[in-house]
Amino acid sequence: MNALKVETEKKIIEAAKEVFVEKGLQGARMQEIADRAGINKALLHYYFRSKDKLFDAIFENIMSQMFAVVAENIRTDMSLPELLGAFVEFYNDFFQMNPFYPQFIFHEIWQNPDRLSEIMKSQQIAPAEIVEKIQQKVPAINNSDLTAEHMIANVLGMTLFPHIARPLFQRVFFNNDNDKYSRFLSERTDFLKELMTGALMGATSSEMNNKPDEDF
Amino acid sequence: MNALKVETEKKIIEAAKEVFVEKGLQGARMQEIADRAGINKALLHYYFRSKDKLFDAIFENIMSQMFAVVAENIRTDMSLPELLGAFVEFYNDFFQMNPFYPQFIFHEIWQNPDRLSEIMKSQQIAPAEIVEKIQQKVPAINNSDLTAEHMIANVLGMTLFPHIARPLFQRVFFNNDNDKYSRFLSERTDFLKELMTGALMGATSSEMNNKPDEDF
């Protein structure tokens, strides 16, 4: 029956997501995926021909989900602080709901960067657009040490770090208290959104050491 | 002969470092380690009894190397901007020399956070000391949204992000040009060091929205 088939496929995808995301491609076991999906190994291979193909499907699924929101945000006409704030908020929510995603994604960045940038293209994410947008909205940046690339690295770094380093950071600074850390992360969303506004307003005035930007 | 034994062990460690760091524990193959060391698999097991034990040795080796510098910096009497600047500089140099380390370390943070915090203890890294130091040197922080934990997350995030995201970030914003990206990273060291000074001086004056810090 077709409805059953769809149900099974969904169960497989959900189970595979969990296992791959927590253990990685190499660490994951088809047996465990089958168990969590409530089926047997053979059926996995019936739906997806191989472990690799199953992994591809999962990865594509997750990244599309993420990039869809990113692409949508870029195309709005928000002010830059609003735009950056929207990113901060989205990533914080998204990764609080899916704590394993950041490490999973960074792992893939190192194992297979090509595929990832392919997915970005297919999702219409054009980094050049983002850089341009920043340069238009903050013209002072062109005479500044703070290039658009630095700014992007700052925002992404400050936003993502507490998620990617969570198990250690939570243990070391928050007594491994999950609730406390969740509150820290929520509080941090507001903190960073305010910082975006403040830092960008300051950027126009606080620059004196201009360098010719020979490299970029 | 003993000198030979030492030589072999060194070669194994160097080879194992490369393979484990690039592929992770699960992805690494004892065969590949043996090949790169110029020996055979059996000899690997003669020196280190199992793959796990070999991995442990490598991991301990790398983390000790890193934490030794961190611990040393913490114990100096530098001003806070100097201290943070020293961290930025060290991490940037260290990870430019060893580009795979960040992903390797973050992977382990998720696979085995306990062992990592054990190693920190054995290296005399006490996070509480760092927090205290910040609170002493920047008294205004106690009445601010910018808690010490946020500040640490900011500095580490901005510093580490370009390293952990390198393959994608370099591809997407720097045409995958290695030299250009290296220059970006070096330039960024200076950029962040200046930022440390500026941001910390600003922290005392730019605060108006005080909240009682009920949680921390």
Place this chain on the structure above:
DNA sequence: GTCTATATGGCGATAGAC
């Protein structure tokens, strides 16, 4: 579509000669 049973290959680990 879903299952049980089995094939196939690869990898960590050991035996034993030198």
Place this chain on the structure above:
DNA sequence: GTCTATCGCCATATAGAC
């Protein structure tokens, strides 16, 4: 200490009944 040869397991993948 170092090698060759091999064991034994485990994980992916397939065959074939229902």
